[in-house]
Amino acid sequence: MSHVPPQPTVPDLPTALAVLRVRLAQIFINELYKAGRFRIPIHLALGHEAIAVAVAQTLDDHDILVLPHRNLHYALARGAGLAGVIDEFLLRDTGLAHGNLGAMNLADPARGLVYTSSILGNNLGVATGLALGGTICGDSGLTCVVTGDGAMEEGAFYEALGILCGKHIPLLLIVENNGWSLASTIAERRGPIDLDAFAKAMGAGYCYLNGADVFHCRTTLQAARNHALADRRPIIVEVGLTTLGHWRQPQTGYPNGKYINYHAGPAAHVSISPWPCLGDTTDDPIAALTTHFPEPLLHHEAMELFAHLQKEVPS
Amino acid sequence: MTFVEYLNEQLRVALSLRPGPTVVYGQNVATGSCLSGLTRGMDTIPGCTTINTSNAENTLVGMGFGLMLRGVDALLCLKQQDFLLLGIDQLVNTWNALRHRDVRAAFAVITIVVDNGWEGPQSCLNNLDDFCSLSRIPGHVINTRHEADAVIHNTVFTSGVKIIALPQRLWRSPMPDLGSLPPPTTPGIQHYRQGDAATVVTFNFALSQGLGVADAFARRGQTASLFSVTDVLCRNWDAIIADVQKTKRLIVLDDSKSINRSSDALLLAAKIAVPEATITPIRRAPFTEERSSPNSDSLTVDAEALVEATGKDML
Ligand SMILES: Cc1ncc(C[n+]2csc(CCOP(=O)(O)OP(=O)(O)O)c2C)c(N)n1
Ligand SMILES: [Mg+2]
Numbered sequence: 001m002s003h004v005p006p007q008p009t010v011p012d013l014p015t016a017l018a019v020l021r022v023r024l025a026q027i028f029i030n031e032l033y034k035a036g037r038f039r040i041p042i043h044l045a046l047g048h049e050a051i052a053v054a055v056a057q058t059l060d061d062h063d064i065l066v067l068p069h070r071n072l073h074y075a076l077a078r079g080a081g082l083a084g085v086i087d088e089f090l091l092r093d094t095g096l097a098h099g100n101l102g103a104m105n106l107a108d109p110a111r112g113l114v115y116t117s118s119i120l121g122n123n124l125g126v127a128t129g130l131a132l133g134g135t136i137c138g139d140s141g142l143t144c145v146v147t148g149d150g151a152m153e154e155g156a157f158y159e160a161l162g163i164l165c166g167k168h169i170p171l172l173l174i175v176e177n178n179g180w181s182l183a184s185t186i187a188e189r190r191g192p193i194d195l196d197a198f199a200k201a202m203g204a205g206y207c208y209l210n211g212a213d214v215f216h217c218r219t220t221l222q223a224a225r226n227h228a229l230a231d232r233r234p235i236i237v238e239v240g241l242t243t244l245g246h247w248r249q250p251q252t253g254y255p256n257g258k259y260i261n262y263h264a265g266p267a268a269h270v271s272i273s274p275w276p277c278l279g280d281t282t283d284d285p286i287a288a289l290t291t292h293f294p295e296p297l298l299h300h301e302a303m304e305l306f307a308h309l310q311k312e313v314p315s
Numbered sequence: 316m317t318f319v320e321y322l323n324e325q326l327r328v329a330l331s332l333r334p335g336p337t338v339v340y341g342q343n344v345a346t347g348s349c350l351s352g353l354t355r356g357m358d359t360i361p362g363c364t365t366i367n368t369s370n371a372e373n374t375l376v377g378m379g380f381g382l383m384l385r386g387v388d389a390l391l392c393l394k395q396q397d398f399l400l401l402g403i404d405q406l407v408n409t410w411n412a413l414r415h416r417d418v419r420a421a422f423a424v425i426t427i428v429v430d431n432g433w434e435g436p437q438s439c440l441n442n443l444d445d446f447c448s449l450s451r452i453p454g455h456v457i458n459t460r461h462e463a464d465a466v467i468h469n470t471v472f473t474s475g476v477k478i479i480a481l482p483q484r485l486w487r488s489p490m491p492d493l494g495s496l497p498p499p500t501t502p503g504i505q506h507y508r509q510g511d512a513a514t515v516v517t518f519n520f521a522l523s524q525g526l527g528v529a530d531a532f533a534r535r536g537q538t539a540s541l542f543s544v545t546d547v548l549c550r551n552w553d554a555i556i557a558d559v560q561k562t563k564r565l566i567v568l569d570d571s572k573s574i575n576r577s578s579d580a581l582l583l584a585a586k587i588a589v590p591e592a593t594i595t596p597i598r599r600a601p602f603t604e605e606r607s608s609p610n611s612d613s614l615t616v617d618a619e620a621l622v623e624a625t626g627k628d629m630l
Binding site: 104117119120121151188 | 342343346347348367368369370371372373374397398400401433434435436437438608609610611
């Protein structure tokens with residue numbers, strides 16, 4: 001069985017800083033994006049930092065990650081430098097993937113980010129093959145694949161689970177449930193899907209994560225990883241989270257303005273600040289850190305991180 | 316009026332004239348930007364049901380066939396041609412089993428071609444020829460107001476299946492209007508200009524480049540005939556061959572990324588019918604490994620050099 005180095009069981013400051021780093025790095029990228037520096041479409045993952053940091057801490061060096069169109073947070077959390085990511089988005093040779101992949105297909109095999117697809121559902125089949133291959137080759141690494149509440153509507157979601165369960169292949173299947181697919185809510189596009197019941201019906205495991213709290217995510221995910229390996233089956237890890245960067249558009253019939261979901265592109269209403277909090281403790285992993293650590297301490301650390309990251313940003 | 320505004324207006328006119336029920340469906344057709352304006356306002360047309368669907372393209376294509384069999388007109392709108400790949404089984408196999416049925420309703424798939432290159436290797440398809448070749452379903456492109464009128468009012472709602480491709484490159488530009496023209500002698504081929512120095516024939520979305528070449532002839536005091544082939548399965552080249560017999564020079568421009576281009580059929584027919592003609596095919600650079608990363612890919616034509624190189628057979 002693959003071995004994960006023991007992780008702190010209580011909230012620790014380095015983990016909080018990892019969350020802050022993923023947020024601040026995205027804020028810098030957003031500034032360049034707003035200034036029109038990128039020609040490629042980028043899906044920022046503001047609000048998705050906690051699960052990415054928890055995944056990075058839960059997986060070991062042999063474990064691999066398979067990602068969808070929204071993937072920046074995982075690349076950063078798994079250790080990619082901000083400069084390398086920015087250069088990749090500028091399609092430079094010095095980029096993380098030598099400027100060959102851009103944003104929607106960003107992969108980094110050296111850090112275990114093996115494959116990323118911009119086509120919904122596409123990565124689930126590939127992840128199934130990677131996981132099966134791992135068991136055939138006796139590789140101890142676990143495969144972890146990320147999808148969304150929208151992408152899981154593709155038939156491949158069901159098909160992949162059927163094979164994984166049928167062949168007793170361990171895998172973590174993370175569903176980032178932000179309630180949206182582009183501009184449509186779940187209720188607009190389909191009926192609700194009870195993933196717990198669905199997992200049971202398929203023979204898979206299931207757990208739910210509050211995506212705002214990195215420590216909750218980490219503890220639950222570690223348990224899920226151990227279960228996947230011990231029970232030799234896939235586990236659906238549903239993460240409830242909010243993609244931040246939304247805004248309200250003045251419109252008749254909407255006294256507070258109409259809620260516009262952030263999907264991709266520059267987050268026009270998000271501005272640069274060393275304390276990059278965009279929501280509250282229920283929806284923002286940064287705000288949620290204040291339930292574990294004193295705010296002045298976090299502010300101070302954020303200032304230092306901000307100054308450090310700023311050096312990686314091209315002028 | 317922009318390209319998309321004109322399409323939206325004419326589609327709404329066509330929908331409101333339908334005698335029976337119609338379903339317009341696809342992801343985000345009646346929410347958010349409504350496919351960048353293409354489907355805006357269709358939810359208020361009497362008799363027209365709009366459905367913001369889930370991400371399930373294989374089933375969405377199958378649904379269109381089912382609606383058509385029930386006598387309900389179906390219009391499936393997809394934000395990118397790439398996503399139609401997930402429905403290829405339905406296009407090929409379902410249609411193979413149904414093509415001889417006497418269906419009265421229409422099923423049209425409208426795809427937007429986002430081939431600017433910046434979206435990366437999985438979101439840059441411009442391959443209508445391939446979809447039509449596999450499925451033998453008629454395919455149509457729109458470059459101008461004439462072509463929009465012909466496709467929307469004479470094709471979209473005729474009984475049976477068809478795939479329509481629209482160029483995102485023209486989306487926000489004014490709808491090209493090439494003046495009044497006699498009705499085409501061959502369905503699916505627009506004859507825009509008469510000339511005697513060369514026969515310029517454009518396929519797919521290469522009409523703007525074709526106009527550039529025709530203008531380059533005009534700057535030299537010469538005239539070129541200009542045709543645009545808008546029907547992918549068209550194989551009636553009589554009008555074009557008659558023109559080449561007169562000009563003895565054929566220039567074929569095609570911005571399709573397909574390797575099985577329908578323009579190849581014209582090149583062959585012209586070579587056989589007018590062996591003494593000079594034939595110059597201009598195509599897109601092949602899809603090499605290098606070009607599979609995000610890039611500024613497009614069909615570039617040096618019109619002046621092309622006009623200068625008379626007498627050079629490149630076939
Ligand atoms: C097969 C396919 N259909 C449609 C799309 C267009 N598309 C890109 S992202 C997206 C929304 C996906 O929603 P979800 O999986 O929940 O991820 P989120 O963007 O919410 O993080 C859609 C519809 C696509 N990329 N691939
Ligand atoms: Mg979503």
